[in-house]
Amino acid sequence: MEKIVALCKRRGFIYPGSEIYGGIGGFWDYGPLGAELKRNIKNEWWKSMVYGRDDVVGVDAAIIMNPEVWKVSGHIAAFADFLIQCKVCKGRFRIDALNIEKFYNFEKELLEIPKDYDIDCPKGHKFEFDMISEDDAVKGGVRPHKFNLLMPAYLGVLEDRQVKVYLRGEITQGAFVNFQNIVNSSRVKIPFGIAQIGKAFRNEITPGNFTYRSREFEQMELEFFIKPNDKEGNKWFDYWKEQRMQWYLSLGMKKENLRFRKHEDNERAHYAKSAEDIEYNAPFGWSEFEGIHHRGDWDLSRHKLTYKGEEAGEEFTPWVIETSGGVDRSALFFLLNSYYEDDKRVVLRLHPKLAPIKVAVFPLLANKLPLVKMAKDIYHNLKVQINGMIAFDDRGNIGKRYYSQDEIGTPFCVTVDFQSLEDKTVTVRDRDTMKQERVKIEKLAGYFKDNLS
Numbered sequence: 001m002e003k004i005v006a007l008c009k010r011r012g013f014i015y016p017g018s019e020i021y022g023g024i025g026g027f028w029d030y031g032p033l034g035a036e037l038k039r040n041i042k043n044e045w046w047k048s049m050v051y052g053r054d055d056v057v058g059v060d061a062a063i064i065m066n067p068e069v070w071k072v073s074g075h076i077a078a079f080a081d082f083l084i085q086c087k088v089c090k091g092r093f094r095i096d097a098l099n100i101e102k103f104y105n106f107e108k109e110l111l112e113i114p115k116d117y118d119i120d121c122p123k124g125h126k127f128e129f130d131m132i133s134e135d136d137a138v139k140g141g142v143r144p145h146k147f148n149l150l151m152p153a154y155l156g157v158l159e160d161r162q163v164k165v166y167l168r169g170e171i172t173q174g175a176f177v178n179f180q181n182i183v184n185s186s187r188v189k190i191p192f193g194i195a196q197i198g199k200a201f202r203n204e205i206t207p208g209n210f211t212y213r214s215r216e217f218e219q220m221e222l223e224f225f226i227k228p229n230d231k232e233g234n235k236w237f238d239y240w241k242e243q244r245m246q247w248y249l250s251l252g253m254k255k256e257n258l259r260f261r262k263h264e265d266n267e268r269a270h271y272a273k274s275a276e277d278i279e280y281n282a283p284f285g286w287s288e289f290e291g292i293h294h295r296g297d298w299d300l301s302r303h304k305l306t307y308k309g310e311e312a313g314e315e316f317t318p319w320v321i322e323t324s325g326g327v328d329r330s331a332l333f334f335l336l337n338s339y340y341e342d343d344k345r346v347v348l349r350l351h352p353k354l355a356p357i358k359v360a361v362f363p364l365l366a367n368k369l370p371l372v373k374m375a376k377d378i379y380h381n382l383k384v385q386i387n388g389m390i391a392f393d394d395r396g397n398i399g400k401r402y403y404s405q406d407e408i409g410t411p412f413c414v415t416v417d418f419q420s421l422e423d424k425t426v427t428v429r430d431r432d433t434m435k436q437e438r439v440k441i442e443k444l445a446g447y448f449k450d451n452l453s
């Protein structure tokens with residue numbers, strides 16, 4: 001993890017947000033390579049979830065919505081984290097980190113932990129329960145403090161007339177509130193899906209593990225609307241679980257790094273009938289980065305939206321199967337999954353579709369004008385022909401340039417040498433095998449189109 005964090009900063013994947021002013025907890029900026037990686041992940045997702053299908057359409061909803069949305073969706077009441085404080089170190093911890101959810105009382109919607117309950121503090125001593133506020137006291141125990149995760153913002157120029165709104169805590173609601181618009185304005189028929197990618201914000205109390213838990217992040221989500229019965233529900237839940245797992249595998253995630261984890265009854269979100277996470281075997285433990293949720297009719301019925309079926313008079317509230325992935329967590333896990341080092345080099349074995357730079361072009365020597373000119377021509381030509389970033393590098397020697405490109409995951413390097421001037425061929429070097437082959441310059445674009453996909 002430390003190596004990835006350092007590499008991300010050094011090579012321009014990810015920087016701490018507002019760093020020159022001392023940073024700001026839970027916010028990250030993506031540099032030139034990180035911006036490409038994220039864009040590539042999102043493009044592949046959109047290709048697979050929208051372009052590749054005939055039953056899904058896209059939407060791009062506003063970040064700020066009428067606050068009524070969050071009341072109706074249940075987020076103002078239930079979108080919260082519970083924190084508990086340790087008296088010894090004054091550390092505040094999410095209850096899921098302490099494995100004490102079993103004290104959750106569904107009827108009272110509260111957790112009540114007996115004061116003498118014996119657990120260790122994550123800081124390495126015996127936990128002593130403390131109250132965060134007076135309201136947290138209950139007879140014989142303490143109650144973890146409830147913090148709402150919605151991030152408020154204020155609309156309006158006159159301070160005394162400002163309206164409190166929220167930056168969206170999930171992008172999901174934008175698909176639901178537009179359900180009727182989309183049904184009316186496009187030709188979708190159930191079963192169909194609405195796909196969306198966009199920013200979400202959460203007042204996370206304990207941001208951490210690099211970008212894993214941020215306060216601003218991006219989600220890529222599908223809301224798939226189906227007929228409201230268990231047969232359909234189970235069928236599509238299983239279908240989307242499988243599709244999403246296959247997508248990560250197809251982009252190079254190693255099977256042993258992935259697993260499904262079913263949510264226990266007491267950890268399901270307020271909207272979910274059933275839920276399973278796709279987890280990654282991260283250095284900080286198995287960690288969720290996508291959820292497949294059976295939302296039933298929770299959202300549409302709360303927004304009082306229905307669907308008119310094919311048959312006369314048929315009207316029902318569809319059920320929803322949701323796939324909700326995080327772009328930032330995926331990017332982090334693709335990086336971790338692809339990291340490889342031996343005593344000679346560090347390589348990011350990113351899938352070519354995700355690699356920030358597709359091809360790097362070098363002249364063998366920087367001071368031989370004909371080599372530089374030919375390399376520049378190839379570079380400009382590939383920039384037009386290949387969909388993605390092409391790099392040019394004439395610094396240092398070839399070994400150093402290979403090292404530098406391997407470290408950021410560039411699948412191919414092209415070197416123009418003296419033979420190139422004679423026979424119009426170049427050396428193409430493969431990142432993973434380090435094998436080199438001579439390819440005719442006129443065939444280069446076709447070669448990369450084949451090998452980058």
Ligand code: ATP
Nearest residue numbers: 204212213214217219288289290291324325326329
């Ligand atoms: P967690 O339990 O880790 O807080 P969650 O179950 O609340 O996550 P969801 O509400 O299901 O997460 O959100 C769907 C996806 O959005 C997550 O799988 C994750 O990839 C992403 N996501 C959620 N919260 C964050 C965050 N704070 N930082 C980065 N990504 C996030």
